[in-house]
Amino acid sequence: MKTDKLILGVPKGRVMNDTRRLFNRCGIDLSISRKDERAIFADTSRADLTLCPVRSSDIPLLLEEGVLDIAVLGGDVIAEAANLSFGSKRDLDICKCRLSVIGLPGAFVSRTYIRRPRVATKYPRIAREYFERQGCAPDIVKMYGSVELALLAGMAHFVVDIVDTGATIARNNLRELEVIQKTGAIALISHRTTGARRQRCHDLLSHILDAPHSLRRSAPAMSEEAIL
Ligand code: PRP
Numbered sequence: 001m002k003t004d005k006l007i008l009g010v011p012k013g014r015v016m017n018d019t020r021r022l023f024n025r026c027g028i029d030l031s032i033s034r035k036d037e038r039a040i041f042a043d044t045s046r047a048d049l050t051l052c053p054v055r056s057s058d059i060p061l062l063l064e065e066g067v068l069d070i071a072v073l074g075g076d077v078i079a080e081a082a083n084l085s086f087g088s089k090r091d092l093d094i095c096k097c098r099l100s101v102i103g104l105p106g107a108f109v110s111r112t113y114i115r116r117p118r119v120a121t122k123y124p125r126i127a128r129e130y131f132e133r134q135g136c137a138p139d140i141v142k143m144y145g146s147v148e149l150a151l152l153a154g155m156a157h158f159v160v161d162i163v164d165t166g167a168t169i170a171r172n173n174l175r176e177l178e179v180i181q182k183t184g185a186i187a188l189i190s191h192r193t194t195g196a197r198r199q200r201c202h203d204l205l206s207h208i209l210d211a212p213h214s215l216r217r218s219a220p221a222m223s224e225e226a227i228l
Helices: 014-025 056-064 075-080 124-133 167-171 195-210
Strands: 006-011 049-054 070-074 088-091 097-103 118-121 139-142 158-163 175-183 185-189
Touching: 006 014, 006 056, 006 195, 014 070, 014 185, 049 056, 056 070, 056 075, 070 075, 070 195, 075 097, 075 124, 075 175, 075 185, 088 195, 118 124, 124 139, 124 158, 124 175, 158 175, 185 195
Parallel strands: 006 049, 006 070, 118 139, 118 158
Antiparallel strands: 070 185, 088 185, 097 158, 097 175
């Protein structure tokens, strides 16, 4: 399956949006044209680079298998993954956000408050470790989205989730109680990408990250209408 093109895996959503902006500042257009709307491998404005939109939860497997040469992944997903193997990484300095404990107004994290807190989260490993460090024995409820619902519905005492702008907790009258860790997006190079191909990955990331701001420019528009 390997082509000469480098394959860049990026999760859809906010990581994709910020990655596009970052690449765009260096003249690389990652927007997906109408013809590639359903393509697994989408063309970019660079002839030697293919974009592969993927789910972040699949990235550890795809890196391990060497399907992706480079993957952009949130630090939260990296911290949660137990056995993530990769060749090397570069911090992209984008998608800055916090992984926090969220609760209802008046709640606080303390063993004396609730000995066995019920915690809803997409990050069971991080949440368990955090509450155990506080001396609690958490009952972790794994969810895949709209985690804040668990608080509003009385399903959980706490949520461990991403806080970015804070709009979600503000809109739902919730409180950010503790910051567990600050996080951002990281570019990982597969350990299966070796030799000259790995060097090309490093060169690409250096081009993106080391370019002086004054040299960064917007990418020329792609010939077809970008839709994603
Ligand atoms: C994430 C996260 C929060 C929200 C926080 O959800 O799970 O719900 O963003 O962002 P904010 O602080 O800017 O409001 P996402 O949008 O990825 O969707 P999901 O809840 O379905 O996972």
